[in-house]
Amino acid sequence: MLSFLVFLSSGLFLGWSLGANDGANLFGTAVGTKMVKFRTAAIISSIFVTLGAVIAGSGTTETINKLGHINAIAGAFMVVFAAALTIYWMTKARISVSTSQAIVGAIIGWNIYSARPTDYSLLTTIAGTWIFCPILSAIFAIILYFFTKIVLKWCKISLIRQDCYIRIGLILAGAFAAYALGANNIANVMGVFTGSNMLNALPLPFGLSLSPTQVLFLIGGIAISVGIFTYSKATMNAVGRDIMQMSPTAAWIVVVAQSLVLFVFASPNLHNFLISHNLPAIPLVPVSSSQAVIGAVMGIGLLKGGNGINWKLIGRIIIGWVATPAIATLVCYISLFVLANVFNLTVYN
């Protein structure tokens, strides 16, 4: 049990880093435009990220486990650690990095090292969602932009009242985004540990209980929350000023578009609903919330005539789509080799 908790440390570190970076996507625009205080943002994000992870984190975790069922705790530790190292290096190189891409690359590294086959059709589906994610986010943002503009024109809401509604809207959208982030991205942080989970179920009042996987997700959610509280303030203040100057209404559109994308790729209910109605199902895949935000911001930018679009940033994202998983695969393969041969640890069964 103790060794399990020690090996879980890489997941906690990745969770902390996810909170520190992606926490800014939930309330960054709201805090950056001074519509919501950081403390309010951090408390709401933490509660809803954890709820999303515990309640709805299973869908994307299943996909991650289908790509590579990591069955040894030391292997799971190294997969997550390799992803964290990749994220650190890529961030230093100022290349847009996604936790999802790093973890998928690291899992492939484990598959190669343990000589397990990789499901390439699933990998193609996952990679497709990475490209589709910012595009879908841009589409959502454009639709929301038109809708909001019509509503504002039609309802003639006074400026002061609009400010009040936007504040409430930003808080609600931020909470929804946090829930969707928890549901979508917990698989990146804790997904690979489910195969070697040694935690027990946790009984709750009123006859409720958390399964061992949900307890694992709860710990991951807390790690993300710590990241949000300790390290996301500076990023929150910078987001919204970095890409283009944004009005609070546009900020709200960006957060809603982002949360819709994260939700669409994480909701088992929506997935099952589409299948039951013979419609093409949306894969449950962890996607990058940062890239969803960038997609939404650029969607609005395009609508306004292409002003404020950072083409360099798009270039860095495209490099990240290829470079992040490739580097993570390599780092994970080498690290597993060192762990197995130098430290004599079992990295797969």
Add this chain to the structure above:
Amino acid sequence: MFKLKISLFSKTKSLEAKIDSFHDKIIDSATIFRKAVNTFFSSDDFDDLKKVSKQIKKVEHQADDLRREIENQLYAQNLLPNLQADILKLVESLDEINNHFDKVVYKFYIERPEIPENLKRNIIKLCNQVADSGEYMGIASRAFFKDLSAVRDYTHKVYLMEQESDETYNTIKKAIFKSDLPLANKLQLDSFINRITEIADIAEDCADELLIFTLKRDI
């Protein structure tokens, strides 16, 4: 969340009411200004003008208080953070129009200029034009807060009134310096019409700013 909603709505209502009252004061000032001009030209009893002058001074003080309260509330409660600077500028400019209405009425009351019969009609016309420009500016500014699509309609009227007041001003100026009045009277009347026309000029500058703020308000 419920508490947050209640507090936000009460802050919103109170600021909305203050901004509304502030705009009322601009329109009141323009109306009292017209009344003051009529009183000056129609009555020989300067007590009547004194009363109107006091009335406009009172409105000007009330507008000043409202302006301070609006500015304090905007910053203290961090309302409309992205538009604070613009609103501050707008409110200050509108207050400037109000101050000028008051100053011109006071000038009429204190200086009691002797206006030749042939100039009276045009000076009344000029006063009405600048009063209209100030009033339309107040309405345009109210539209900025309540109905963005109407801003352009009213700023257009401000520009129109300013152009007309310029024409009237030139006609009066030419007439003053063509007349046989003593130079001191000519200069006094010139300073008078300059002061009056300034109101329309300030309203025009204010309309320019407002149109830029309107563009910035777009989502």
